[in-house]
Amino acid sequence: xxxLGRRLARALLLLxxxxxxxxxxxxxxxxxxxxxxxxNPQISPQTIRALRSQYGWDQPLxxxxxxxxxxxxxxxxxxxxxxxxxxxxxxxxxxxxxxxLTTVALFLTWLTSVPLxxxxxxxxxxxxxxxxxxxxxxxxxxxxxxxAVSLLAIAVRWRLxxxxxxxxxxxxxxxxxxxxxxxxLHLVLPLLILVLSxxxxxxxxxxxxxxxxxxxxxxxxxxxxGIKPARLLFRHVLPAAANPAISLLGFSVAGLLSxxxxxxxxxxxxxxxxxxxxxxxxxxxxxxxxxxxxxxxFMIGGNLLADILLLAWDPRIRKEGSDxxxxxx
Amino acid sequence: MGHRLRTRTAIFVAALxxxxxxxxxxxxxxxxxxxxxxxxxxxxxxxxxxxxxxxxFHFRPFVYAWTSVLDPDQVGSYQEDRSHGYPVExxxxxxxxxxxxxxxxxxxxxxxxxxxxxxxLGTDGYGRDEFSRLLWGGRISVxxxxxxxxxxxxxxxxxxxxxxxxxxxxxxSLMGLTELFLSLPWLYFLLxxxxxxxxxxxPLDTFFLLTGVIGLIGWARPARLVRGIVLSxxxxxxxxxxxxxxxxxxxxxxxxxLPETFGVLLTQAALLVPRYIAAEAxxxxxxxxxxxxxxxxxxxxSILQQYSVLVSYGWLLxxxxxxxxxxxxxxxxxxxxxxxxxxxxx
Numbered sequence: 257x258x259x260l261g262r263r264l265a266r267a268l269l270l271l272x273x274x275x276x277x278x279x280x281x282x283x284x285x286x287x288x289x290x291x292x293x294x295x296n297p298q299i300s301p302q303t304i305r306a307l308r309s310q311y312g313w314d315q316p317l318x319x320x321x322x323x324x325x326x327x328x329x330x331x332x333x334x335x336x337x338x339x340x341x342x343x344x345x346x347x348x349x350x351x352x353x354x355x356x357l358t359t360v361a362l363f364l365t366w367l368t369s370v371p372l373x374x375x376x377x378x379x380x381x382x383x384x385x386x387x388x389x390x391x392x393x394x395x396x397x398x399x400x401x402x403x404a405v406s407l408l409a410i411a412v413r414w415r416l417x418x419x420x421x422x423x424x425x426x427x428x429x430x431x432x433x434x435x436x437x438x439x440x441l442h443l444v445l446p447l448l449i450l451v452l453s454x455x456x457x458x459x460x461x462x463x464x465x466x467x468x469x470x471x472x473x474x475x476x477x478x479x480x481x482g483i484k485p486a487r488l489l490f491r492h493v494l495p496a497a498a499n500p501a502i503s504l505l506g507f508s509v510a511g512l513l514s515x516x517x518x519x520x521x522x523x524x525x526x527x528x529x530x531x532x533x534x535x536x537x538x539x540x541x542x543x544x545x546x547x548x549x550x551x552x553x554f555m556i557g558g559n560l561l562a563d564i565l566l567l568a569w570d571p572r573i574r575k576e577g578s579d580x581x582x583x584x585x
Numbered sequence: 586m587g588h589r590l591r592t593r594t595a596i597f598v599a600a601l602x603x604x605x606x607x608x609x610x611x612x613x614x615x616x617x618x619x620x621x622x623x624x625x626x627x628x629x630x631x632x633x634x635x636x637x638x639x640x641x642f643h644f645r646p647f648v649y650a651w652t653s654v655l656d657p658d659q660v661g662s663y664q665e666d667r668s669h670g671y672p673v674e675x676x677x678x679x680x681x682x683x684x685x686x687x688x689x690x691x692x693x694x695x696x697x698x699x700x701x702x703x704x705x706l707g708t709d710g711y712g713r714d715e716f717s718r719l720l721w722g723g724r725i726s727v728x729x730x731x732x733x734x735x736x737x738x739x740x741x742x743x744x745x746x747x748x749x750x751x752x753x754x755x756x757x758s759l760m761g762l763t764e765l766f767l768s769l770p771w772l773y774f775l776l777x778x779x780x781x782x783x784x785x786x787x788p789l790d791t792f793f794l795l796t797g798v799i800g801l802i803g804w805a806r807p808a809r810l811v812r813g814i815v816l817s818x819x820x821x822x823x824x825x826x827x828x829x830x831x832x833x834x835x836x837x838x839x840x841x842x843l844p845e846t847f848g849v850l851l852t853q854a855a856l857l858v859p860r861y862i863a864a865e866a867x868x869x870x871x872x873x874x875x876x877x878x879x880x881x882x883x884x885x886x887s888i889l890q891q892y893s894v895l896v897s898y899g900w901l902l903x904x905x906x907x908x909x910x911x912x913x914x915x916x917x918x919x920x921x922x923x924x925x926x927x928x929x930x931x
Binding site: 266282413533 | 772779780862866886890892895909920
């Protein structure tokens with residue numbers, strides 16, 4: 257248990273570090289939301305000064321940070337200037353959609369890449385292995401932005417899939433079932449982009465870790481003892497190959513979050529991505545900081561999931577309580 | 586095996602050299618200025634090269650001028666004006682541009698006489714020649730990738746050297762930090778850091794701030810790799826011997842340990858450049874990177890966020906193709922370099 261405890265402590269430290277860094281950056285940032293207002297002749301300097309003090313921007317950095325931490329503990333995460341709302345509900349209404357997209361994508365990615373990786377590793381050098389290898393290295397080297405834009409172009413050009421938003425404009429009048437299928441159809445394109453580009457990465461890692469175990473002396477010995485290939489693969493190889501794959505799961509959450517940020521903007525999916533780009537353009541710092549913290553939280557969640565899985569799976573970690581990362585390397 | 590690898594390395598290096606030279610001399614290869622607008626030619630399709638007219642076959646290709654057709658449904662319906670053909674000429678004079686940043690010249694690789702235009706990849710919404718923009722934009726995008734890679738490798742190898750060579754608490758804290766950076770959702774952080782930089786900057790400042798930020802976020806992986814090599818190199822007998830003869834830390838690092846990391850760093854560079862080009866393109870696509878009118882592959886693509894443009898004007902996908910070609914070349918090179926390293930070490 258000390259293993260998980262240490263991980264949690266590290267996660268907390270990370271959150272504090274990231275938020276402090278963000279605040280330090282706001283201090284150094286040359287412009288604020290109010291600069292745009294100052295250019296507007298209809299807004300008087302007094303109004304701007306009043307607004308500045310109302311939102312606490314005239315306070316020193318440490319005071320602002322302390323205030324923010326207090327508000328974060330109340331689950332508000334500060335106050336968005338552009339929307340005139342607390343940040344948390346604003347973020348949450350969008351984060352739901354990002355979570356929907358990323359969890360389904362994560363699930364589908366691993367559902368395709370683990371069997372594919374194991375299969376290609378067990379038939380090393382076959383036609384299938386080479387085809388998957390070629391395809392994955394091609395997809396791997398094509399930037400995700402390009403994959404997204406080209407799939408979008410195909411979908412729009414031939415009207416294959418609905419694009420833009422989560423629902424059709426008339427969805428309010430539909431039956432629940434029709435609404436569900438409408439949502440699913442809108443989900444297909446962003447999912448496809450994310451799953452394609454992530455699978456290309458993960459298949460190779462799964463294949464490599466299975467291959468490594470397949471070459472281990474104890475597997476050779478088991479093969480020599482006449483254990484059937486299927487039993488050998490599922491009983492002796494896969495459990496040992498799972499450790500690096502599970503560690504990879506934690507890292508893949510980060511990749512997926514970055515990918516989904518871009519995909520959301522390209523496909524017009526109303527998730528955190530478009531909100532954050534907008535907030536960046538309008539200098540709405542509280543919202544940006546909230547978004548970064550939320551992404552850090554998601555990432556920590558993903559890593560924690562991987563740690564728990566690792567703990568459940570790998571007896572070496574339970575026994576020694578040692579660091580998972582050092583074993584994986 | 587070694588011979589084949591060497592041939593493949595040579596092929597990819599030559600292809601990349603060709604690409605970079607084309608981009609370096611973008612002004613010469615591009616027939617037009619990337620920022621000059623011609624308002625009467627928005628969304629003009631690529632000019633067709635003709636070889637046959639009423640008089641028969643010509644070896645020298647010629648083009649017709651586009652005349653716009655009034656069509657209320659779609660901006661930019663064009664027809665070829667067949668009354669007069671304009672042959673494509675080489676080494677013509679055109680708009681001036683700086684070459685290698687110092688000398689100004691007006692010589693271009695090819696062009697046609699006005700009023701016709703040779704638009705190999707059509708024009709964008711402002712009537713700017715997409716081909717010229719592709720080349721000039723490529724300069725920015727590729728330079729951003731290379732600069733950011735240099736920053737990453739420099740930071741990564743310094744920190745990796747420190748962690749590997751001095752060990753103990755330095756090693757532990759640095760490696761903890763790399764684990765953190767490796768699991769960051771980097772695009773969120775890039776966006777966040779970008780949010781705190783001024784929104785409207787002149788292109789040169791944007792370029793350096795952007796590449797600095799992109800480069801600094803990625804230091805963790807090279808740091809880990811360098812640390813691993815330093816750890817194994819530190820305990821070699823000849824290093825012990827050199828230390829015994831009174832070699833200083835700096836001498837040992839420079840003479841015996843740093844050269845060992847060279848191959849890995851080269852492979853990393855080939856991997857990182859396309860990734861950072863893509864990162865710059867993504868930020869510029871969002872409107873947060875290199876800004877108009879200076880072209881980059883990312884901000885050229887950002888117009889495709891309008892679905893109507895995406896559907897009707899397919900030639901505007903050219904920067905996406907350029908990104909694919911560049912990335913595939915770089916990652917193939919990385920693959921080959923990686924296999925060379927492996928065949929060396931076994």
